[in-house]
Each structure stands twice: as C-alpha cells, then as structure tokens.
C-alpha cells in the first residue's frame with residue numbers, strides 16, 4: 001500500500017516560485033459547461049497509468065468521467081482540478097448522484113435513461129451539494145431537465161452531427177451499424193452504407209477548422225498551423241469504424257445514436273456492477289478549482305503517484321509546457337506515471353525534462369482508443 005495520508009494533511013504552504021497563468025482561462029468557452037463527458041478512453045488511461053491500491057492521483061476534471069473511473073482501481077486519493085468551476089459543479093453533481101440516488105435513478109438524472117422526473121431527482125440529491133453548486137444547477141435547471149450527460153457544448157456539437165447522420169442515412173441504418181459482429185462486418189458496412197462523396201463533404205465541413213473553432217473556441221487550436229481538420233478527423237473516425245469493435249464503443253454510440261446502445265454498454269463507472277464500489281469510494285475525490293499552472297507550483301514535493309493531464313498541453317506555449325513538466329517531476333514521486341493526449345499537434349514530453357522517461361506504449365494504446373479523436377498519447381514515468 002502506497003502512502004494513503006490524505007492530501008489535505010500533507011499539503012505544504014503555497015510555494016509560488018513564479019506567476020504562471022493560463023493564457024486561455026478567460027475565453028468564453030470555459031464559462032459554460034464545455035464537456036459533460038471525458039472524450040478520452042478510460043481503459044487506455046488505465047493501461048497508461050496503471051493505477052493501483054494507495055495511489056495518489058492528479059486528474060483534470062473535465063466531464064468528471066475519468067476522475068470517477070480512476071476510483072475503480074482503488075487509489076487512496078484523487079485530486080480533480082479544473083479552472084472552469086462549472087466542470088467541478090458537474091463532477092459534484094455526479095458524486096452526489098452516487099451518494100444519494102439508486103443506480104436507476106442516477107441513470108435517469110444524468111440523462112442516460114428516459115425520465116420525466118429529473119427535477120424531483122435533483123431535489124433529492126441537492127442536499128448533498130455545496131451551496132454554490134446547488135445555485136449553479138438551479139440557475140441551469142434546463143441542463144438538468146435535458147440530462148447533464150448531453151449538456152456540454154462539445155456534446156451538443158457532436159450530437160448535432162449524429163442527428164444529421166440519422167437524417168441523411170436513416171436512424172435504422174445507423175443503428176444497424178452497431179449490430180455488426182466483427183471488424184470485417186463493420187468495414188463492409190462502412191464501405192457499402194456510409195462512405196461516399198456526401199459523407200466526406202459533410203464530415204469535412206462539420207469538422208473543419210472554422211466550424212470547430214466556433215464550437216470549441218479557436219484558442220484550443222492556437223498552436224496548430226494547418227487547416228485540414230476535417231480530413232484528419234475523418235481518417236480517425238474511419239479507423240474507429242473499421243478497426244475498433246463498435247459494440248463496446250459507447251463514445252460512438254453517444255455521438256451517432258444520441259444515447260448509449262443499452263445499459264450493458266455504458267462507461268464502466270456508470271454500470272450497475274460498479275455502482276456500490278463507486279458509492280463507497282467517491283469521497284476519495286478532492287475537488288480543486290484553479291489553473292494547473294498555479295496549482296502545481298503550490299504543492300509540496302513528492303505529492304502524486306499518477307497524473308491524468310487530459311489534453312490540456314494542446315494549447316500551452318513551449319516555455320510553460322516545459323515548466324509544467326518540471327513541476328510534474330517535482331510534485332510527482334519517484335516512479336510516478338503521467339499520461340496526456342494531443343488532439344492535432346503531437347507534443348512529446350520535452351527532452352529538456354530528463355527526469356521523465358517517455359514510454360513507447362502511447363502509440364499502440366492510441367490505436368485502440370475508443371474516443372479516437374487524438375493524434376498522440378504521451379505516457380511517461382518519473383525517474384528521480
């Protein structure tokens with residue numbers, strides 16, 4: 001068992017050595033709920049991080065899914081950090097659902113099961129929420145009524161694409177795609193029923209730089225100097241359609257069908273089988289609202305054993321990118337592991353930071369990543 005001392009008791013006084021700040025924190029995208037799911041595959045994250053009993057994890061909150069999923073592997077603590085307070089309100093709502101609702105009620109509240117009583121389910125769990133989180137959800141009642149899993153800006157964009165696909169191809173045909181029982185069958189279905197000039201034009205437009213910059217905020221792509229986003233994402237989607245079993249791909253089901261395939265094909269942290277375990281462990285999460293640039297420098301040396309950094313290095317300028325890796329080394333224990341994705345530009349762990357050994361497994365893991373949106377997965381181990 002690794003050190004299970006609660007972080008709260010070990011954190012030292014602030015040691016701000018330099019005023020690091022995020023350059024994108026004030027963008028409008030981050031004032032709403034940007035993501036109500038993590039579009040990063042938690043099975044791949046676990047293969048990269050190998051979280052086990054007693055680990056002390058750092059995890060970007062985002063939609064909360066992967067922070068929650070880490071609990072399945074029995075860490076002692078997980079610190080969930082996000083500079084967007086709304087992402088943390090979402091995570092607190094998901095945690096309160098585990099604490100106060102039954103499994104079926106939780107699926108209803110989140111928007112996974114049909115429901116006409118989300119308001120009253122919210123009333124049932126609101127006692128478990130801190131005041132500011134309750135106020136946020138009161139002010140955003142419509143998101144609760146719609147089901148929070150489909151309420152993020154990114155989800156509305158991706159689901160709009162699925163809607164368009166069902167309009168063009170027919171809902172029954174898209175649903176039949178998920179019945180393919182082998183990769184050969186998926187490939188044949190894709191070639192015969194989906195691929196063609198119309199698919200390519202619509203896809204390339206919908207996922208063009210111009211459209212994505214309007215939906216996700218152009219600052220996500222501030223370091224990317226090429227334009228052909230559509231073709232890149234289309235190639236990745238084709239990979240997911242033809243090389244990864246569709247049946248278990250709840251990411252694609254949510255996009256294309258607008259809902260998960262069924263309750264046997266949910267993200268693992270939401271399944272009935274894991275519900276009691278999750279309920280027991282959700283209080284191991286400590287939620288922090290702040291910028292990674294400021295948070296890491298405020299921590300004591302040797303705090304964490306695992307780092308889930310999502311894809312937030314995508315838009316961070318090189319000097320701060322290097323500095324954050326140095327902070328990961330300082331705040332990580334010897335042998336700690338880190339993982340992060342890159343969406344369009346591959347940004348390897350900087351060579352200047354010699355105390356992180358870059359592992360080659362990232363490329364192989366990416367081939368199997370059901371969330372399929374990324375150019376690169378970095379996995380590293382701290383040797384100090």
Ligand SMILES: C[S@@+](CC[C@H](N)C(=O)[O-])C[C@H]1O[C@@H](n2cnc3c(N)ncnc32)[C@H](O)[C@@H]1O
Pocket residue numbers: 022030034035038039040060061062063081082083084087154290291292293310311312
């Ligand atoms: C990195 S984003 C990406 C999520 C997902 N990979 C995607 O593209 O759909 C995940 C979260 O990081 C948060 N975030 C971005 N930059 C941050 C920073 N410098 N410090 C703390 N949180 C940050 C955002 O608010 C967001 O909720």
